[in-house]
Amino acid sequence: MKKLINAAESVLSESLAGFCAAHSDIVRMGEQAPFVLRRNLIPGKVALISGGGSGHEPLHSGFVGYGMLDAACPGQVFTSPTPDLILAAAEAADTGGGVLFIVKNYEGDVMNFDMAREMCGKPAEAVITDDDVAVETSTFSTGRRGVAGTLIVEKILGAAAEEGRDLAALKALGDRVNAATRSIGIALTSCTVPAAGKPTFDIAEDEMEVGVGIHGEPGRRRVKLRPAAEIAAEMVHAITADLGERARGEAMLVINGFGATPLSELYLMYEAVRRLLEPAGSIIVRSLVGNFVTSLDMAGCSATVSMLDEEMKRLWDAPVHTAALRWGM
Amino acid sequence: MMIDREARKLLFETVARRVIESAEELTDLDRAIGDGDHGANMRRGFEAVLASVDELSAKNLGESLKGVGTTLVMKVGGASGPLYGTLFMSLGKSLADDVTQEQIAEAFAAAIEAVKARGKSDVGQKTMLDVLFPVLGVLRESGAGLPLRLKATAREAAERTVPMRAIRGRASFLGDRSIGHMDPGARSSELIVDAVADVMEGFA
Numbered sequence: 001m002k003k004l005i006n007a008a009e010s011v012l013s014e015s016l017a018g019f020c021a022a023h024s025d026i027v028r029m030g031e032q033a034p035f036v037l038r039r040n041l042i043p044g045k046v047a048l049i050s051g052g053g054s055g056h057e058p059l060h061s062g063f064v065g066y067g068m069l070d071a072a073c074p075g076q077v078f079t080s081p082t083p084d085l086i087l088a089a090a091e092a093a094d095t096g097g098g099v100l101f102i103v104k105n106y107e108g109d110v111m112n113f114d115m116a117r118e119m120c121g122k123p124a125e126a127v128i129t130d131d132d133v134a135v136e137t138s139t140f141s142t143g144r145r146g147v148a149g150t151l152i153v154e155k156i157l158g159a160a161a162e163e164g165r166d167l168a169a170l171k172a173l174g175d176r177v178n179a180a181t182r183s184i185g186i187a188l189t190s191c192t193v194p195a196a197g198k199p200t201f202d203i204a205e206d207e208m209e210v211g212v213g214i215h216g217e218p219g220r221r222r223v224k225l226r227p228a229a230e231i232a233a234e235m236v237h238a239i240t241a242d243l244g245e246r247a248r249g250e251a252m253l254v255i256n257g258f259g260a261t262p263l264s265e266l267y268l269m270y271e272a273v274r275r276l277l278e279p280a281g282s283i284i285v286r287s288l289v290g291n292f293v294t295s296l297d298m299a300g301c302s303a304t305v306s307m308l309d310e311e312m313k314r315l316w317d318a319p320v321h322t323a324a325l326r327w328g329m
Numbered sequence: 330m331m332i333d334r335e336a337r338k339l340l341f342e343t344v345a346r347r348v349i350e351s352a353e354e355l356t357d358l359d360r361a362i363g364d365g366d367h368g369a370n371m372r373r374g375f376e377a378v379l380a381s382v383d384e385l386s387a388k389n390l391g392e393s394l395k396g397v398g399t400t401l402v403m404k405v406g407g408a409s410g411p412l413y414g415t416l417f418m419s420l421g422k423s424l425a426d427d428v429t430q431e432q433i434a435e436a437f438a439a440a441i442e443a444v445k446a447r448g449k450s451d452v453g454q455k456t457m458l459d460v461l462f463p464v465l466g467v468l469r470e471s472g473a474g475l476p477l478r479l480k481a482t483a484r485e486a487a488e489r490t491v492p493m494r495a496i497r498g499r500a501s502f503l504g505d506r507s508i509g510h511m512d513p514g515a516r517s518s519e520l521i522v523d524a525v526a527d528v529m530e531g532f533a
Contacts, residue, residue, distance in 0.1 A: 053407075076373075078364045079406040107498055108408035111447060115402065115411055135502050142501045195369045200360055215364040218503060 001197045008194040012054050012076060019061055023323040026065040033088040035081075036061040036072045046161050046170055047071065047093035050102040050154060051086060052109050053078040055193070056214055059151060059293045062324030068158035069102075069322075077193050077296070078215045080108035086116035090124070098123030098167040102154055102174065104146025105130040125167055127174030129153050131183045131304065133242040134211030134220055145213050148256040148293040148304045149181035152316075155325065159318035177312060180246070184238045185302035186231055187212040187219065187258060191295050210234065214258070214295040214302075228265075232272035235303045240280040246307055248281035252288070252316065254304040259294035261301055266290065273303050282307075286316055292324060331427050337386035337393050340528050345375035345382070347524035348517060358513040362500040367409060367513040374405035374413070390428070394421030408498060409514065412448055412457065419443035430475070434468035441465060454496040455507065457514035460486040464522050476526035483522040490515040 005011050013034060020029040020036065027036050035051075050060040051073030060072035071093040075081035090099045099120065103113045105128050117124045131149030135142075157174050165173070187209040190199035193216065200216030203209060208231070211220035240247045255270040257263070270289050277284060282305060293302070308316070319328030332340070348355075349372050356368030377400050378385065385396045395418050402414030419440035424432065441461050445451055452462045463486040467478050488511070495507035498514070 075406050076370070077366070079366050079370055080408070080410070082403050082406050082410060084403045106408075107448065108406065108410070111408060111411035112406065142497055145502065193365055196356060196360065196365045200365045213502060217364050218506065220502075220504065220506075 001192050001194070003192070003194060005194055008197070011194045012074065015054075015057075016061070016074060019323070026321065026323060027061070030071070030088055030092055032092070033085050034074070035085055035089040035092070036064050036074070037089070037092050038064050038066075038070045040066070041070060041093065041095050042162075043095045044097050045070075045095060045164065046097040046167050047090070047095065047099045048102060048154070048157055048161055048170075049073065049086070049089050049093055049099055050150075051075065051081045051089070051113075052104050052106070053080060053215070055191075055296045056293050058291075058324035060154070063151065063154050063158075063322050065320070065322035066329070067162050067318060067320035067322070068154055068325065077195065080106065080112045083112055083116040083119060086113060087120055090116065090120045090122065094122055098125075100124070100157070100161075100167060100170050100174070101126040102150065102157065103128050104150055105143055106145065107142055123167055125171040127153060127157070127171060127178065129178050131178065131181045132213065133182050133184050133238050134213070147183045147185060147214050148254055148302045149178065149183050149306065151292050152181055152252065152254065152304065152306050153177045155320060156312055156315045158320065159315040162318070177306065180308070180312070181304060181306040182239045182242050183302050183304040184235045185212045185214070185219070185258070185300065186210050186235065187295075187298050187300035188225070189260065189297075189299040191216040191259070191298035193296065208300070211238075212300065214293055216295055216298060228268055229272050232269060232303075233276055236273055236276040236280065239303065239305050240277070240282070243305070243307065247305075249283065250285045250308045250313070251277070251282040252286035252306045252308055253277065253284045254288045254292070254306075256293050256302045256304065257291040258298040258300045258302070259291055260297045260299040263290065266301055269301055269303070277305065286313065330429075332390050333426060334386055336528075337390060338382055340525065341378055341382050341386055341393075341397060343528050344521050344524040345379045347520050348372065348375040349379070351517075351520050355513050355517055358511055358516055361510040362495065362503055362507045363498070363513060366407060367517065370405045370407050370409055371413075371517055374401045374410065377404040390424050390426045391421045394418070394424065396421075408448070409517070412444055412514070415443050415447045416440050416461075430468065430471070434465065437461075437465050437468055448497060450497040453493070455490050455493040455500065455512045455515070456497050457512070457518040459490050459493070459512070460515045460518040460522065462486075476530040479526040479529075480523050483519040487511060487515045487519040
């Protein structure tokens with residue numbers, strides 16, 4: 001393992017301290033527990049709180065600020081935060097409008113947020129994101145994972161909350177955005193969790209993992225590495241086949257890096273995916289390219305397509321000021 | 330049988346030490362079909378149990394088990410925290426210090442139901458339940474040699490998760506690729522049962 005760390009045990013706390021210091025105009029560290037809290041809370045606004053295992057930075061802490069989240073609860077690397085941390089964040093962020101949790105669909109996250117929701121004693125709802133098409137939906141299984149589409153849900157809900165919408169309206173909007181969103185990821189390498197000290201899975205120099213998640217967990221299939229255009233075609237097929245008729249219309253395309261892939265490759269993939277989406281009827285009118293929902297030092301990327309309506313477009317365009325996303329102000 | 334303060338302390342220490350010393354093995358199992366954090370998470374939780382073992386075992390059996398459960402919920406994280414936390418908290422709901430094997434079996438049955446409800450899971454899905462459920466069967470039988478039967482049953486049950494296809498948990502994302510590996514949660518449950526059996530045998 002070759003990492004810029006002091007000790008595996010202190011990576012999270014040292015990194016969090018740096019994050020809060022670097023962005024002290026936007027956020028501050030929770031007083032009761034190590035969560036990230038928006039500096040200027042709006043009285044009466046529904047508090048949007050997300051969280052999950054660390055290692056996906058800038059998700060979620062990088063999305064705390066005006067027009068997005070009010071608090072983020074970082075768990076240990078790839079491990080859900082515990083209920084005490086979520087409860088402390090809810091207590092600090094709630095200004096009377098209730099709390100909306102945005103939770104990626106992993107059993108650990110769902111269970112820990114559920115326990116916190118049951119224990120918090122205030123109006124609270126949860127939007128569960130599950131945009132990853134690599135996982136087949138079944139009533140018997142855990143269901144699809146929440147991946148990069150989560151940031152679209154967080155941005156659009158953040159703008160709507162800023163407009164003063166109530167808890168029930170935000171919960172409905174969040175479910176609607178999630179339902180319009182599909183993602184698929186591919187990885188060229190595994191990643192190394194500091195506490196484990198070695199890569200989560202072994203992969204040969206000429207292989208790639210298709211349908212990979214954001215925790216260094218192996219994907220659905222191991223195949224030989226192919227040219228980017230062929231990889232893009234497989235990703236587009238997975239997404240458009242799942243969207244079916246819904247693939248026709250205006251859409252947003254997010255090409256998200258997993259942490260170790262240069263932007264030049266991400267833009268190359270953006271162009272390859274965009275060109276293939278148009279024949280399928282998806283007209284890309286909003287775009288985002290960069291490392292937003294990462295998997296530590298994994299190489300590879302995900303493509304996310306979100307079918308847009310006028311309201312979603314307007315809320316996406318609304319001003320936002322966070323560490324990782326900033327426009328309109 | 331009487332499970333007094335000394336017995337509670339020995340029980341919690343033995344279970345905690347067994348999990349802590351097996352952390353690396355649990356992590357290796359989890360690397361194969363999960364995300365490689367089961368050992369580190371369980372170690373963190375049981376180190377917290379160990380750190381407050383005097384305080385925890387000073388309470389009566391029910392309250393001390395609830396205390397262990399709460400510690401695990403707050404410290405372990407992931408899916409294991411709520412699941413093991415729920416198991417211990419539920420066990421603590423009905424047990425008095427002076428208990429019969431029948432009462433332990435019934436408390437264990439209720440705890441398994443609570444874990445099922447929390448994880449929305451059932452037996453046969455390649456999870457900790459695949460060890461806990463056969464162990465309940467042994468607790469419901471009478472006869473001599475209970476510790477040895479518990480150990481054997483837990484070990485065989487954990488082995489039986491190897492050919493299973495995961496339907497719950499992060500391993501389920503792998504589909505058929507989850508086949509051929511022991512479930513890390515089944516293994517950690519086996520370790521806990523084995524440690525409890527050691528205390529019953531007087532070996533700890």
